[in-house]
Amino acid sequence: MLNKIISSRFDVPGNHTLATYAANGGYSSLPKVFAMKPDEVTEEVKKSGLRGRGGAGFPTGMKWSFVPKNIDKPRYLCVNADEGEPGTFKDRLILEFDPHALVEGIIVCCYAVGIHTAFIYIRGEYDAQIARLSAAVKEAYHAGYLGKNVKGSNGFALDVVVHRGAGAYICGEETGLIESLEGKKGQPRPKPPFPAVVGVFGCPTVVNNVETLSALPWIINNGADAYAAIGTEKSKGTMLFSISGMVERPGVYESEFGVNLWEFIERSTGGIKGGKKLKAVIPGGSSSAILTADEARNVKLDYESIAAAGSMVGSGAIMVLDEDTSVVKALEVVLRFYAHESCGQCPPCREGTYWLYEIVHRIREGKGRPEDIDLMLSICPDMSGRTVCVLADSAAGPTASYIKKFRHEFEAYIQRANAPERQLHPGGVNLESRAL
Amino acid sequence: MSHTQHALVSTGKPFAFDAARETEFQDLLTKYPSKRAIVLPALWLAQEQEGYLTVESMEYVAQRLEQSAVSVFAVVEFYTMFKTEPVGKHQIQLCRTLSCTMRGCEDLQGTIERKLGIGPGEKTPDGKFSFELVECLGACGNAPVMRMNNRFWNDLTVEKLERIIDACRDGRDPVSEDFSR
Ligand SMILES: Cc1cc2nc3c(=O)[nH]c(=O)nc-3n(C[C@H](O)[C@H](O)[C@H](O)COP(=O)(O)O)c2cc1C
C-alpha cells in the first residue's frame, strides 16, 4: 500500500530488536534532531500538521509549545500506551513490532521540550507488549540512546520508565493517567490547569499517544513538508486504523487521510464477512457516533469530513456492523462498557451511564416501554458538557446517534415486547419491574 | 470503576518481598520522584509473589512507601486487575465488548459455563479455574479473544476454547498467541 509510515516495518522479521531496527534505518533521525535547536524541532512538528492519535486529534507541536519555558521545575513526558477505547488495537502492534520507533519518537519529543524523564503508561493486560517494550528500552540504554548522555547529543540526559497500569479504562484519559501514575485512583482532574502547565508531580507535562510519538522519526527524516504533503487540508499524513467487527479480515491498516471510508474498509479487509450486507460503521471507537451504510459509503476518512458527518476519527477504531447485527444489542454492549468504566465522581456520568444502560438493557430483553426511547434521548443532553472529563459525552453522543439513525430497530424491540400475546404470557413482560 | 465486592483476606502471616522482588523494589525507588508513585508497581510485585493481594501484603506496601494502609486499600479497590482473593490456577478472562460480541463471545461464555459449571465471577471448587468477563482487551482484530494468566488466545471458536480448557485440565500447555500475527 502507498504511504506506509507507521507500519512500514511491521513485517520486517525481528524488527523489535535494536540490531534489526537500526539496520533498517532506525535511530537515524537523532543526528538530525541534535543538530537542531529544541525549538526548531517543535516548529518542524508544528509545520508537519501532525495531530494526536490518542483520540482528541490535538495538534502535537502546538501542545508542546504550551509547556512553559522558564520554569524552575522538571518537565515530564507521559506516553499514553493505555489503549482502552473499545475497538482500538493499533498501539499494540507498534509495541509488538516497532517498539524502538516509539523510543526514538520519545527522544525527539523530550529533546524538543527539554524533558529528561518519560513514563510510558502501558495497559496492564498487554503482557507480551510490556515485555517487548521493556526489552527495547533496556537495549536502548545499553546502546547509549537513553541515559545520562544520549548518543550524539552532547550531554542530553533522558530516562524512560515503563509503568504498568492495572485495569481501568479511565486511566487512558490524560489527567486520569497522571493521577494513576502518582499512585492514586485514576480519577480525572478538572481542567484547567492543563497538564502542559500542571501535570504529573505538579510539573509541566506532555501527554502523547504511542502512535503520535512513533510518527516523529519519519517526520524528522523526511521533513515536515513531506509529511504535510500527504492527506488533506486539515488532516495531514497517515493514521493507523484498527478495523474490527463483521469484516473478512479484521486488522490494523494504515492509510493517508482523505480516502473514501467504505472503499478503504473494503479494500483492506475484503469487505463484509460471508458476503453479507453492510448495516453501519462506527468510525472512531465506541465513543464516536454511528454512521449508516449510506453515510459510510459517502464520507471521506479525515478529521473534517467525519466531523461534518456528525462523528469523529477518534482513535481510528473502525467497527463494522453487518445486516445481522442488532443496533440495539450493540448499544447495550457499548453502554454496559461506559457504565462499568465511569470513575463515578460526577453524578451526571455515574447516574447517566447507569440509567442509559438499564433502559437499553430492558429494551433489548423485550421489556421496553414505548416512552423508553424518548426517555433515553432526554437523558443524553444532561450528560454533555457538565462533567470533569468527556467520558459522559462519550456515552451520550453515541446513544443519541444510534437511536436517531436506527429508531425503527428500537421500536421493533418495544413493539414485540408490547404485543398482546407477550403480555399474557407468564414470565413475559412484568409491568411492575418497568418503573424507573 | 470496579464494582466487584472486595473481600479482604488476612493470612495471619507477615509478608515481605522475596530477594528478587526486593531488588526490583530498590530499583523502583530510584526511578520515581515520589514514594506514592511506586504504589502500583509495588502492588504488582506483591501480587505476583502471592498470586493475590493479602491484607498483610497491602499493609507491607503501605509501610514501605510511607502511605496509610487505607489509601492503599482504596487504590487496590479501584483497579480491576488487582485481586484481593485467590484466583483460579487458570484465570480465564473473556472479553465481552462490542467486537468480541459481534464475533460470538456469548457462545464462548456458554461453553465455559457448561464445561466448568461456573458463571462470571466464580471459581471451580477445586480451585483450578476462575472465570471473569472483562472489557475490551485491545485485541479486537482477533475477536473473540481471551486472556488467561498473562497470555492471550485469539480468534476463538467453541471448539478451540474446548481444546484449551481440556489441555488445562489435563495439565498440558495450550499454546498461546500473544502477538497479533
Ligand atoms: C475516557 C477517555 C479515555 C482515553 N483513553 C485513551 C487511551 O487509551 N489512549 C490514548 O492515547 N488516549 C486516550 N484518551 C485521550 C487522552 O486524554 C489524550 O488526549 C491523549 O493521550 C493525548 O495524546 P495525543 O495528543 O498524542 O493523542 C482518552 C480520553 C478519554 C476522555
Ligand code: SF4
Ligand atoms: S465524566 Fe465520568 S469518568 Fe469522567 S471524571 Fe466524571 S465520573 Fe469520572
Ligand code: FES
Ligand atoms: S472488543 Fe474484545 S478485544 Fe476489543
